[in-house]
Amino acid sequence: MKWLVWDFDGTLAHRVGEWPAWTQTLLEVLDRKTPGHGIDPELVRPFLRTGFPWHSPEVNHQHLDSADAWWGALEPRFAETFRAAGAEEARASEMARAVRGAYLDPERWRLYEDTIPVLEELSSSGWKHALLTNHVPELPEIAGRLGLDRHVERIFNSAQTGYEKPQPEAFRRVLDALVGTDEIWMIGDNAAADVAGAKAAGIPAILVRRRSDGVEPYCEDLTGVAEIVDG
Ligand SMILES: [Mg+2]
Incomplete structure (x- = not known):
């Protein structure tokens, strides 16, 4: 998996x-x-x-x-x-x-244009999708109304778990829940919460949309993600 x-x-x-x-x-x-x-x-x-x-x-x-x-x-x-x-x-x-x-x-909530095409492309090459968010309690409903529930199988949301990224426990809960995982990547726009947090928990990570000095790999948008995770 x-x-x-x-x-x-x-x-x-x-x-x-x-x-x-x-x-x-x-x-x-x-x-x-x-x-x-x-x-x-x-x-x-x-x-x-x-x-x-x-x-x-x-x-x-x-x-x-x-x-x-x-x-x-x-x-x-x-x-x-x-x-x-x-x-x-x-x-x-x-x-x-x-x-x-x-x-x-x-x-007021919108998906980025590349979100669904990229999730679909990655699903077709065998990736499953989860969310790990620092967000409000209603995040699952927001994501559902945007149609993400058709693509995302698991949601780990800080308002439910009580742990905010980059706290190691936020990532550990994901690793504990996704048992039998052979490969895993974190992808996000926040160099500290998403990328540094994931790496500290032993999860490789990709920074997207918001460049940060010295943080690699980085993609301007989501279309570069497949090349990295499948490369
Ligand atoms: Mg973010």
């Missing part, structure tokens, strides 16, 4: 918008709840660079054992961001509770 373990966000799919996904989401909530707010997105961004589970991968979070608990842990950070953008307390809390629905809006 041979497995390809894919990162999801920024590798197979992405959330559309002019700004990084979380900044974009909070801006969408502001646009909806406070039309004409005139908030500079650069004011929002710094608040969202810390405080998420994947910003502290060394901290396990099995205690956030339901989707409500997971989102509930983030709400204070969202509320703080909205307060910094000028919202008063009650309004900020209301908008913080709206972030979940906005982020999950199916209209």
